[in-house]
Amino acid sequence: MIPGAFEYVRPGTVEEAVAALVEHGDDAKLIAGGHSLLPLMKLRLAMPAVLVDISRIPDLSYVRVEGDEVAIGAGTRHFELEKDDVARAEVPILPYAASQVGDPQVRHRGTLGGTVAHSDPASDLPTALLALGGSVVVQGPGGRRSIPMTEFWLGFYETALAEDEVVVEVRVPRTGSAGWAYEKFTRRANDWPIVAVAAVEGRVALANMAGAVVRATATEEALARGASIAEAAGLADEGTSPSSDMHADPEYRRHLARLLTRRALEKASGAGAAAA
Amino acid sequence: MSILGTRVVRTEDPLFLTRGATYTDDLVDDRLTGALHVTFVRSQVAHGRLLSVDTSAAREAPGVVAVYTAEDCADLAPIPAGLPMVPPAMQRPWLAQGKVRFVGDIVAVVLTEERYQGEDAAELVSVDIDPLPAVVTTADAAAGEVLLFEDAGTNVMATFGEPAPADFFSGCEVVVEQRMVNQRVAPVPLETRAAAAAWGDDGRVTIWCTNQGAQQAKGEIAGWLGMDPARVHLITPDVGGGFGAKIGADPEYAFTAWLAQRAGRPVRWTENRSENLVGMLHGRGQDQTVRIGGRRDGTIEAYSIAVDQDGGAYPRVGIILPTLTMLMAAATYAFPKVHAHGRALATNTTSIGAYRGAGRPEATAAVERAIDLFAAEIGMDPAEVRRKNLVPSFSEPHTTPSGATYDSGEYTAALEKALEAAGYDELRAEQARRRERGEARQLGIGLSTYVEITGADTGLGSAESAELEVHADGTATVLTGTSPHGQGHATAWAMLASDQTGIPVEKITVLHGDTDRIPRGGGTMGSRSLQQGGAAVHQAAVELVALAKQRAAERLEVDAADLELDLAGAGLAVRGTPGAGVTLAELAADEPLLVQTRFEAAAPTFPFGAHVAVVEVDVESGKAELQRLVAVDDAGTIVNPLLAEGQRHGGYAQGVAQALLEEVLYDADGNPQTSTLADYPFVSATELPSFELVDMATPTPINPLGAKGIGEAGTIGSTPAVHNAVIDAVAHLGVRHIDMPTTPMKVWRAIQQAQQGGSNA
Amino acid sequence: MKVSMTVNGQQHTDDVEPRLLLAHYLRDVLGLKATNIGCDTTSCGACTVIVDGLSVKSCTVLAAQADGSQVTTLEGLAGPDGELHPMQKAFREEHGLQCGFCTPGMVMAAIGVLADNPDPSDREVREGLEGNLCRCTGYHNIVRAVRSAAQAGPAAGQVPQDQEVAR
Incomplete structure (x- = not known):
């Protein structure tokens, strides 16, 4: 299968990219690695008239410590994040979650900004990011603004990003040696998660339990008031709205959310919290 | 020591690993110059009345040469149910007519100059279907409330035997009963279906397709199209897996021949995976x-x-x-x-x-x-x-x-x-x-x-043909009616020929899948190849050596009984006379050294x-x-x-x-x-x-x-x-x-x- | 639009539609037919090639996106004298291919696996090839081939262009 026809532009700066988005409105789509968008275009579920390729914009790929935060460029590819020493030391859940995305070829192409902006409820990195907290930095015609992670993903393929904005950076708190875990449940290793759970420092996020990635707030509150892991994990599916597909119906997804949350919390609280 | 039973690495592999095999979509052939691309428009509804197919927009799309619907192929008789036990009304029209019966049923076909134009144009074909309740499970089908073929009066395609008598388990201390599902699966050979067709000035059509048995596919295609089989030349290039799903011709393959004739130009078709998963047999x-x-x-x-x-x-x-x-x-x-x-x-x-x-x-x-x-x-x-x-x-x-x-x-x-x-x-x-x-x-x-x-023997017999020819340069060619698509026949059949003749494996070429060169063959299916096709190659090699012995006896003016096979030299030696003898290659230089044989399996x-x-x-x-x-x-x-x-x-x-x-x-x-x-x-x-x-x-x-x-x-x-x-x-x-x-x-x-x-x- | 790239050491410049997939560029424009297309959804890996030292699925990369890149396909692996790349050699010796359709992508992905991890375990090879489907071999001999190639040294994880750069 092949995409429908489109016009292709390749801006050299974020400003030029924003200008292209302003010019073409909702006819335009950004492409970086293209591993979320091109499959949809091949199935003709997406047919943008203009493709704005931001992959050549310099200086969008980096991981660096800035104060209490780690700043990661939106153009950072999954394999780069997976292997980054700074990320491994400062926010180890992120490189691990990056290693769980798709397969090596996908990780060679896919970018952090791309998966953040795509807002698939079953994505690995947004789930880990939501558990970390922090913010998404976006740039539009009026300059840059920062959107809290908890306010960024609104629904299936829906974010707080305006039509003429570009994700340029993700900022997350440094967690260092704090315990963490990312529990992903799949039938095959390279599948999208049926359910996944990210846990770090008492915060818990869930993949594929609603239209977007969500926090398990009832679990977090229970932990905050000193409940046991078993008790807190038992609340993980509260307030979620899991869908039904051939892999799982809502009842089974709820069970998995509770089970994986328990396992994630146990791992995160374990000594040293070694890789999941 | 015999080469049989040893781990000989494949002769196929150097090419497969450096240039890649040549699958149907890879073909570069003069006969296919200027070929049009075929795109099938398929039903997105499982069961329904086909009210209309509007192709007007598609006809105007860039690169579109033709768009056909059922009305355009009135000259084609429906594909018969094929098996005597099946109600004749369960026949398949080439393009859906009156009804669609599964998601994937073909409703129109588009011919374009370029591959990419086909998908664009297919999107523009507007199909109006009035949905009917779908029969999805065998239980739905058995209930018979909704029929796929009203004229058949039943959803039962065939019945085999009668239920067990009521007392079948009488006397047993323990009886366990279980209903179980042996679920539907998709074969998914990595190479999807593909075909190409070109007509020659001689009124014959050459069809290339990815298939497990060229001879059977040719017979079916000729039958469906109402053609003299002698006018069909079918070639199976390298085949990227079959697993049973490439046994027999598919209607799409036959269609390419009709389309090429109708358009007056060669055509080629390669389905994509989404089409394959609904269009290829499960x-x-x-x-x-x-x-x-x-x-x-x-x-x-x-x-x-x-x-x-x-x-x-x-x-x-x-x-x-x-x-x-x-x-x-x-x-x-x-x-x-x-x-x-x-x-x-x-x-x-x-x-x-x-x-x-x-x-x-x-x-x-x-x-x-x-x-x-x-x-x-x-x-x-x-x-x-x-x-x-x-x-x-x-x-x-x-x-x-x-x-x-x-x-x-x-x-x-x-x-x-x-x-x-x-x-x-x-x-x-x-x-x-x-x-x-x-x-x-x-x-x-x-x-x-x-x-x-x-x-x-599933109706095609239990015999297989083989031809072995030794050439004057010391090489040999095996022609087989089996149809390898990953099994390694080029290597194994060469081993069988080498074992009897002494010609080294790397000097033996194995050819298959061309109905002009190999008119008879049963293909590769049902795990039959070695025990029938391999046995035929072995038999051909035995017969060739016997023939060579006769010729050598004449040439060397000795009694054939005094000749023995010299495997190391790929020839015949005179027993007890060192240095006296003749190679198979030397015999082939005199006159063609070739046998054709057919191995008939007893069971x-x-x-x-x-x-x-x-x-x-x-x-x-x-x-x-x-x-x-x-x-x-x-x-x-x-x-x-x-x-x-x-x-x-x-x-x-x-x-x-x-x-x-x-x-x-x-x-x-x-x-x-x-x-x-x-x-x-x-x-x-x-x-x-x-x-x-x-x-x-x-x-x-x-x-x-x-x-x-x-x-x-x-x-x-x-x-x-x-x-x-x-x-x-x-x-x-x-x-x-x-x-x-x-x-x-x-x-x-x-x-x-x-x-x-x-x-x- | 105009795209230029170096494919198997040769420079190519062509005028293409922006939507042209790299896989189709290689197959239909350059005539390099080893790279196969086995699915529509970035699932099967049959189209894997190496772009700028990284394995990628060429059915999910636009030719436009590869503009200016170094691309290596199966055809670019063997030496000019026909000497097989260590990965090709290992696939042959271990019978790591049958019908051959997944093979070009599998070989390129396997080189990528060794580029990332020069001496992987069975498990690591399997995980490294999780994006490449094979219907014939059950992966058994593919895993053996990759592990055997690893024993041939660093060249098994490199494509010829890398080796030239390294020199």
């Missing part, structure tokens, strides 16, 4: 009811199976699968009484065809589950129940109550070898420990024994074996993971262990995939849910262990090579072993049966239901 698709009865000491006295075969929308070879399932119902067991019957039913789904094993895996899956159910019911170890009921070792033909005559078998020995290699007793001890501790990851141990039929053969699977099941999530697969597969004498092992590995993977993962799913309206490889859970490397192979070779007397088929055995044995293992892992929790594929949700739910009281089944 496999399996049986709903079975098994009953097994016997004594509490483990002796089984009677076994019955009833098969409802899903035929899909139009009858293809799948509708005869119940006959193979019924033939092999008795399996490896000495059951005194066996009863089997079945039928095939039409549903609004993709047609069912052959898939690796085709009817035999379904028989084995049923009986091996039945044995485990019986063992669980009487509280006996499933290995012990098998030991008590296996047919004892035999070397003279053994005829079963279901009507098969097995050539030779050592079933108990195979089982014992597998149990020993797996360390069965230690595995049971480890299982007991984990159960005792109530661990989340429980161990399951699953067994299967199997016997299958290879080289069966099919019956490979057998036993598998042990070890799985871990996370009883909290329901996820099952295969840890080990230990396999004894006895296919008689092995010509090339490297190739035979490769066949076994691939077979295991597909068998494991059916037990754990793969299933084609439809929703209640007949919409396919698994029409991309993102949705269809094709088994990948991460779900499989490396396999543990145990060798066993009991030669068959049926052919001079002593060889039985090995292509499908791995699939047949592994599916029930893995399936049984998953259920075994959770049996202590009260679970009695889980249908395949044993997905995490199904396993979890079965545990929940069992824990909430009573059996899940």
Whole structure:
């Protein structure tokens, strides 16, 4: 299968990219690695008239410590994040979650900004990011603004990003040696998660339990008031709205959310919290 | 020492690994210069009245040369149901007419100058369908409230036998009954379907297509198009896997010939995977009811199976699968009484065809589950129940109550070898420990024994042709009617010829799949190739040496009886006279040195074996993971262990995939849910262990090579072993049966239901 | 639009539609037919090639996105004298291919696996090839081939262009 026809532009700066988005409105789509968008275009579920390729914009790929935060460029590819020493030391859940995305070829192409902006409820990195907290930095015609992670993903393929904005950076708190875990449940290793759970420092996020990635707030509150892991994990599916597909119906997804949350919390609280 | 039985690396590989094989879509051929691209427009509705097909917008799209609908091919007679037992009204129009009967039914066809223009134009064809209720399951079909073919008056495509008499199990102390699903799966050869066609000035058409048997496909295409077969030249280039789904012609292949004629230009077609997953034949698709009865000491006295075969929308070879399932119902067991019957039913789904094993895996899956159910019911170890009921070792033909005559078998020995290699007793001890501790990851141990039929005559005969010619430069050419698509015939057939002639393997070229050069052939299917095609090559080599002896005797003016084969020199030497002799190449320089022969197999053969699977099941999530697969597969004498092992590995993977993962799913309206490889859970490397192979070779007397088929055995044995293992892992929790594929949700739910009281089944 | 790239050491410049997939550029424009297309959804890996030292699925990369890149396909692996790349050699010796359709992508992905991890375990090979589907081999001999190639040294994880750069 092949995409429908489109016009292709390749801006050299974020400003030029924003200008292209302003010019073409909702006819335009950004492409970086293209591993979320091109499959949809091949199935003709997406047919943008203009493709704005931001992959050549310099200086969008980096991981660096800035104060209490780690700043990661939106153009950072999954394999780069997976292997980054700074990320491994400062926010180890992120490189691990990056290693769980798709397969090596996908990780060679896919970018952090791309998966953040795509807002698939079953994505690995947004789930880990939501558990970390922090913010998404976006740039539009009026300059840059920062959107809290908890306010960024609104629904299936829906974010707080305006039509003429570009994700340029993700900022997350440094967690260092704090315990963490990312529990992903799949039938095959390279599948999208049926359910996944990210846990770090008492915060818990869930993949594929609603239209977007969500926090398990009832679990977090229970932990905050000193409940046991078993008790807190038992609340993980509260307030979620899991869908039904051939892999799982809502009842089974709820069970998995509770089970994986328990396992994630146990791992995160374990000594040293070694890789999941 | 003979080259046979040694691990010769493939002669095919240097090209495959450096330039790539040449599949149909890769063809660069003068005859295809300027070819138009074919794009089929397919129904997105499973069942409905086809009200209109508006092609006006598509006709105006860039690069569009023509758009055809049913009205345009009135000259084509519908494709007949093909089998005598099927109601004639169940015929397939080339393009849907009046009704659509599955998602994937062809409603229009677009010809464009460029590949990319086809998809653009196809999007513009507007199809108006008034949906009808869809017949999705065999139960829907049997109810007969909605008919696919009103003129047939029934959804029953074929009926085989009668139900068992009411008293069939009378006298049995224990009778267990289970309904089970042998689910529909997609064969998914990595190469999708593809074809090309070009007409010559001589009024003949050349068709290239990816297929498992050029000669059979040619005959079908000529028949469907109402053409003299002599006017059809069919070529199968390199073929990227088949697994049964590329047996016989598909309508699309024949269509390319019609389209090329109509357009006056060559055409080519390559489907994409989304089209393949609805358009290519599926496999399996049986709903079975098994009953097994016997004594509490483990002796089984009677076994019955009833098969409802899903035929899909139009009858293809799948509708005869119940006959193979019924033939092999008795399996490896000495059951005194066996009863089997079945039928095939039409549903609004993709047609069912052959898939690796085709009817035999379904028989084995049923009986091996039945044995485990019986063992669980009487509280006996499933290995012990098998030991008590296996047919004892035999070397003279053994005829079963279901009507098969097995050539030779050592079933108990195979089982014992597998149990020993797996360390069965230690595995049971480890299982007991984990159960005792109530661990989340429980161990399951699953067994299967199997016997299958290879080289069966399914209507095309049980003979194969071969031609061997030695050339003056010392090379040789083998022409075979088999049709390799990964099996390595170019290497194995060269080994067989080399073994008799002494010509080195690398100097022997094996050709196949061109109906002008090789008019007769049975193709590669049903694990027949070595035992018939290989035997034919062997026979050709023997005959060629005999011919060469006569010629050499004349040339050297000696008695033929004084000549002996000089394998090292690829020639004939005069016994007792060093240096006197002549090479085959020298003889070929005088006059063509060539034989054509045909090997007629006296009977099919019956490979057998036993598998042990070890799985871990996370009883909290329901996820099952295969840890080990230990396999004894006895296919008689092995010509090339490297190739035979490769066949076994691939077979295991597909068998494991059916037990754990793969299933084609439809929703209640007949919409396919698994029409991309993102949705269809094709088994990948991460779900499989490396396999543990145990060798066993009991030669068959049926052919001079002593060889039985090995292509499908791995699939047949592994599916029930893995399936049984998953259920075994959770049996202590009260679970009695889980249908395949044993997905995490199904396993979890079965545990929940069992824990909430009573059996899940 | 105009795209330029170096494919198997040869420079190519062509005028293409922006939507042209790299896989089709290689196959239909350059005539390099080894790279196969087995699915529509970035699932099967049959189209895997090496772009700028990284394995990628060429059915999910636009030719436009590869503009200016170094691309290596199966055809670019063997030496000019026909000497097989260590990965090709290992696939042959271990019988790591049957029908051959997944093979070009599998070989390129396997080189990528060794580029990332020069001496992987069975498990690591399986995980490294999780994006490449094979229907014939059950992966058994592919895993053996990759592990055997690893023993041949670093060249097994490199494509010829890398080796030139390294020199």
